[in-house]
Amino acid sequence: MARREIPNLIVCGTPGTGKTSLAHKLASQSGLKHIDLSKYAVEHNLVDGWDEVLNCAVLDEDKVVDHLESCLPDGGYILDYHGCDFFPQELIDTVVVLRTENSVLYDRLKARGYPEAKISNNMECEIFQTILDEARESYEEDIIMELSSNTPEEQDANAEKLVSWIADWKNDKLKK
Numbered sequence: 001m002a003r004r005e006i007p008n009l010i011v012c013g014t015p016g017t018g019k020t021s022l023a024h025k026l027a028s029q030s031g032l033k034h035i036d037l038s039k040y041a042v043e044h045n046l047v048d049g050w051d052e053v054l055n056c057a058v059l060d061e062d063k064v065v066d067h068l069e070s071c072l073p074d075g076g077y078i079l080d081y082h083g084c085d086f087f088p089q090e091l092i093d094t095v096v097v098l099r100t101e102n103s104v105l106y107d108r109l110k111a112r113g114y115p116e117a118k119i120s121n122n123m124e125c126e127i128f129q130t131i132l133d134e135a136r137e138s139y140e141e142d143i144i145m146e147l148s149s150n151t152p153e154e155q156d157a158n159a160e161k162l163v164s165w166i167a168d169w170k171n172d173k174l175k176k
């Protein structure tokens, strides 16, 4: 059984679904530490090249996991990245997959000034629920939370739900 008394969460989803803004909010409300893995990998030189289509750094997933290996067993981390399949299941307590409706996501990506290739690649990723399928292939179904992220109200509700989930997780741990 995990020794941690605070859970680790992954917040994943197609780019633009709201991972970073939710993770930031959740960190300030829960006291857990937010790690934006794209930034973290660049800062710690854990990248494996550059994705020309997505226009972003490619993580060296093994190096990222190795780098976090000393702190994740203690718990208390919110890991924010579009993918989720490279963390060992024993280090993760819940996998939050954010979902956004097509028209809303399109407008968000367009507002960011992304090139058309990046927008259509990301739209396909959301339409084909690629990240949800990746989560289902990598983790037990009962630790996956699929949350709708279309409006600020939904984001607030998601943060509230997760704060309450964290409190319940800690209470359950104390009883064991």
Ligand SMILES: Nc1ncnc2c1ncn2[C@@H]1O[C@H](COP(=O)(O)OP(=O)(O)OP(=O)(O)O)[C@@H](O)[C@H]1O
Pocket: 013, 014, 015, 016, 017, 018, 019, 020, 021, 022, 082, 108, 149, 150, 151, 152, 153, 154, 155
């Ligand atoms: N639930 C929501 N309702 C309204 N706007 C949102 C919501 N979630 C995120 N946004 C807005 O959408 C934009 C993208 O959000 P954010 O950067 O959090 O997404 P992301 O999934 O982390 O993207 P990336 O993977 O590219 O870093 C931001 O302008 C943010 O304010």
